[in-house]
Amino acid sequence: MYRNRKIFLVVGLLALICIIFNRCINSKAGNDPRGPLYAGSASCIGCHKDVAGSYAHTNHFKTSGKPVDSILEKNFNTAGHISYYTDGSMVTLEKTREYIYQVHLKNGNRLHAEKIDFAIGSGEKAQTYAYWKDGQLLQLPLTFFAGIRSWTNSPGYPTDQAFYDRVILSRCFECHASFVEKTDVQAGSLQLSEKLAEQTIVPGIDCERCHGAAAEHVAYQQKNPSVKEAKFITSIKSLTRKQQLDLCSTCHSGNDLDVQRTLFAFQPGDTLANYYFPHFGEGKPNPDVHGKQMQLLQQSKCFAGSQMTCGTCHNTHVAENDPKIFVAKCMSCHQSSKHAVQQQTAVKNCIDCHMPLQASKALDFNNGKERKRIPYLLRTHRIGVYLESVK
Numbered sequence: 237m238y239r240n241r242k243i244f245l246v247v248g249l250l251a252l253i254c255i256i257f258n259r260c261i262n263s264k265a266g267n268d269p270r271g272p273l274y275a276g277s278a279s280c281i282g283c284h285k286d287v288a289g290s291y292a293h294t295n296h297f298k299t300s301g302k303p304v305d306s307i308l309e310k311n312f313n314t315a316g317h318i319s320y321y322t323d324g325s326m327v328t329l330e331k332t333r334e335y336i337y338q339v340h341l342k343n344g345n346r347l348h349a350e351k352i353d354f355a356i357g358s359g360e361k362a363q364t365y366a367y368w369k370d371g372q373l374l375q376l377p378l379t380f381f382a383g384i385r386s387w388t389n390s391p392g393y394p395t396d397q398a399f400y401d402r403v404i405l406s407r408c409f410e411c412h413a414s415f416v417e418k419t420d421v422q423a424g425s426l427q428l429s430e431k432l433a434e435q436t437i438v439p440g441i442d443c444e445r446c447h448g449a450a451a452e453h454v455a456y457q458q459k460n461p462s463v464k465e466a467k468f469i470t471s472i473k474s475l476t477r478k479q480q481l482d483l484c485s486t487c488h489s490g491n492d493l494d495v496q497r498t499l500f501a502f503q504p505g506d507t508l509a510n511y512y513f514p515h516f517g518e519g520k521p522n523p524d525v526h527g528k529q530m531q532l533l534q535q536s537k538c539f540a541g542s543q544m545t546c547g548t549c550h551n552t553h554v555a556e557n558d559p560k561i562f563v564a565k566c567m568s569c570h571q572s573s574k575h576a577v578q579q580q581t582a583v584k585n586c587i588d589c590h591m592p593l594q595a596s597k598a599l600d601f602n603n604g605k606e607r608k609r610i611p612y613l614l615r616t617h618r619i620g621v622y623l624e625s626v627k
């Protein structure tokens with residue numbers, strides 16, 4: 237009995253030391269790959285438990301990182317995972333005890349096999365994969381596509397043969413992660429490419445990606461626990477409408493803009509036009525539904541006639557899994573429309589008719605040999621009347 241208690245105490249003490257030690261590491265300035273101004277998300281948990289707890293379930297948070305074994309396992313077991321090519325070869329998945337490989341086979345011969353090292357995309361709609369080779373992340377041929385619950389040939393990849401060579405550049409990380417350090421390297425006589433420093437990756441979109449560098453805030457609030465108001469952190473609510481929109485637009489105004497300086501440096505309150513080259517935001521007539529939520533919303537009467545921001549409808553701290561929650565958001569402005577009041581309780585949702593799903597023209601998937609185009613469907617953010625969706 238006494239012995240047990242002693243063991244219990246020792247184990248307890250060890251656990252406590254581990255926890256304290258871990259805290260110290262996590263909140264020690266200078267430990268974050270982004271530099272001493274950043275504290276790292278782990279250091280926010282202690283004081284912002286509710287936000288941190290719910291944020292961990294969002295697709296922003298899960299949008300990149302080492303693949304989660306349980307999700308890979310599930311997609312491996314439940315979804316078709318062979319892609320055929322017109323040269324008679326195929327790519328399939330193969331599981332060993334530790335890893336899942338993407339294997340290229342022709343006439344029973346193994347031509348190429350690479351393991352899944354890194355995942356991009358939460359998998360809500362799609363998840364694509366890459367492997368490390370000489371400091372570069374190269375995209376694998378098979379992507380998981382939730383729309384058809386199947387693995388398909390990666391978007392943009394040719395259908396005549398399996399491809400393992402597209403370099404994932406830091407540009408993907410600027411929207412799908414919080415940081416990676418890159419160095420430019422020569423990839424041919426004229427071409428430039430990049431190497432990425434694996435140990436500097438801050439995966440997912442973390443608190444400081446939106447809220448900006450917060451080490452000073454953490455240090456101050458830790459030293460002054462009796463102070464209940466925030467210091468050394470930008471209040472997003474009190475930014476101008478344009479500044480709030482610019483924050484979301486860093487990643488939601490498309491990836492065809494030329495970058496002037498790295499988007500990792502963007503802090504809330506900054507002007508986005510200083511990061512992209514001039515043609516930013518100029519209203520092309522038909523912005524693609526993929527990634528251009530900002531341009532589409534700008535073309536809506538709702539946007540033009542109100543002070544609407546993305547935050548009018550979205551709370552980025554929580555996973556918004558139920559499209560019904562948006563009816564209340566529409567009604568916060570449309571109480572005076574008789575039609576809208578009637579439609580509130582209809583089976584068809586406001587957004588089914590006014591923000592219908594549309595196929596991206598910029599991005600689609602193909603299933604290899606059959607070359608069948610598989611549409612990538614997204615909500616248009618140009619809120620309006622779409623007669624074809626009324627049926």
Ligand code: HEC
Pocket residue numbers: 275276277279280281282283284443444447450451453454457458459463464465466467469470471472473
């Ligand atoms: C030692 C406690 C503590 C830590 C650690 C901490 N905060 Fe805070 N934070 C506060 C307090 C206190 C407030 C003011 C009350 C509130 O809004 O919750 C605050 C407020 C905020 C606000 C709202 C600011 C405003 O005026 O709207 C943001 C954003 C914020 N913190 C972000 C962070 C981030 C990001 C981290 C981690 C890098 C972090 N905090 C770590 C104590 C802390």
Ligand code: HEC
Pocket residue numbers: 277280284287288289291296441442443444445446447472473547552553
């Ligand atoms: C995708 C961008 C984004 C990320 C990531 C994010 N936030 Fe926020 N956060 C916002 C916005 C936008 C607001 C302002 C909401 C409003 O207008 O009321 C906000 C407000 C806050 C506030 C103040 C009021 C409130 O809603 O509680 C705190 C505190 C806060 N965030 C903490 C955090 C912490 C901690 C994390 C990481 C676990 C985090 N945020 C991640 C965008 C983000």
Ligand code: HEC
Pocket residue numbers: 295296298299356357358359360361410411412413441445446483484485486487488546547550552555556
């Ligand atoms: C650093 C880049 C970045 C910033 C900043 C950012 N987002 Fe995102 N957002 C993404 C990416 C990438 C995805 C796709 C996540 C996935 O499913 O893999 C996404 C997805 C979303 C989604 C869909 C979530 C879901 O459940 O599928 C919404 C809504 C959204 N963002 C709104 C916002 C709003 C509002 C802001 C500003 C407060 C914002 N985002 C800021 C990159 C960003």
Ligand code: HEC
Pocket residue numbers: 356357358359360361362363364404405407408409410411412486487488489490491525526527528614
């Ligand atoms: C300018 C920002 C931006 C860049 C650059 C970018 N993406 Fe995205 N990506 C997004 C946004 C926003 C979404 C989610 C909504 C949408 O499709 O409009 C998304 C969605 C995705 C998804 C589906 C995630 C899901 O389940 O919803 C995958 C996979 C993906 N991107 C991979 C990549 C890869 C690989 C690269 C680099 C070749 C890349 N993206 C570059 C912004 C970006």
Ligand code: HEC
Pocket residue numbers: 537538539540541542543544548562565566567568569570586587590591619620621
């Ligand atoms: C912040 C306030 C606000 C919110 C929230 C809002 N709207 Fe609007 N909406 C407006 C304003 C203002 C107009 C323009 C009214 C006018 O010009 O008479 C408008 C116009 C419209 C129109 C007419 C568009 C056209 O092209 O004729 C539709 C349809 C509409 N809204 C649907 C919606 C739906 C659906 C939602 C929810 C997803 C929504 N609105 C959310 C403010 C809002």
Ligand code: HEC
Pocket residue numbers: 484485488529530533538544545546547548549550556557558559562565587591613614615616617619
């Ligand atoms: C009037 C309400 C409203 C506003 C304002 C709004 N959204 Fe959305 N958003 C929606 C609805 C509704 C959906 C679909 C949700 C669903 O299907 O579960 C959505 C979905 C998304 C998605 C997921 C992609 C998809 O097609 O499913 C992203 C990303 C997103 N919004 C980003 C933004 C950004 C960035 C802004 C600001 C530029 C913004 N939204 C402003 C209502 C809005």
Ligand code: HEC
Pocket residue numbers: 563566567570573574575576577579580582584585586587588589590621623625626
């Ligand atoms: C079955 C499809 C459908 C649904 C569901 C629907 N609408 Fe509409 N809505 C329409 C059509 C079609 C029009 C244009 C014809 C008209 O003016 O009646 C319209 C017009 C509007 C207008 C502009 C005219 C006006 O009455 O002010 C607004 C605002 C609007 N809808 C909001 C909403 C909101 C909010 C919801 C959800 C509560 C909703 N609608 C649900 C099809 C729909």
